[in-house]
Amino acid sequence: MTARDEQWFTRLFDAHAVAVHRFVARRADRSDVEDLTADVLTVAWRRRADIPAGAELPWLYRTAGFVVANHHRKARPTPLAVVPDDGDPETPQWSDGGDDLRRVMADLSPRDQRILLLSAWDGLSGDDLAAVLEISRGGAAAALSRARTRLQQAWDRVDAAG
Secondary structure (H helix, E strand, O other): OOOOOHHHHHHHHHHHHHHHHHHHHOOOOHHHHHHHHHHHHHHHHHOHHHOOOOOHHHHHHHHHHHHHHHHHHHOOOOOHHHOOOOOOOOOOOOOOOHHHHHHHHHOOOHHHHHHHHHHHOOOOOHHHHHHHHOOOHHHHHHHHHHHHHHHHHHHHHHHHHO
C-alpha cells in the first residue's frame, strides 16, 4: 500500500477536487459550496487510511453526500422574505430543464433522484455507483434500472397531461 502522506493527498486532491466541487455545487447553495468542498477534503485527510485504493472518488462522493446532508440538517431557519420561489433548497436545481423536468423529478422519490443524478450528472456506474450507494454492484444496477423505468413513467405522465 502506498504511504498516505502529503504527496498522496496532493495527488488525490489534484485528481478529484474538481469533481467533488461539482458534486457539492449541484446539491448545495452556491454560497456554501467552497466551505462544504473543503469540509469533504478535510475529512478525506483525517480519514485517509480508510479510503479504499482504487475507489477514492466514490468514497469522496459518499462523504460529500453526508457532509451536504449534515449541512442541510443544521441549516438555520431562513426568514420567509428571503426564501426563493423555486422550491426546496435541498432539491437539486433543474434550471436548464424547464417546468417539465421539474415536474418529472418532483414525481420521483429522493432515492430515485439521487441514483439518477449520480449516474447522469456524476457519471457513476458499476462498482463506483455501488460504492456510493453502499450496496452491491448488482443492487446498484437494479436500482438504476428501476429508477430509469420510473423516470420514463413520469415523463409519460407529463406527456399525457400535455
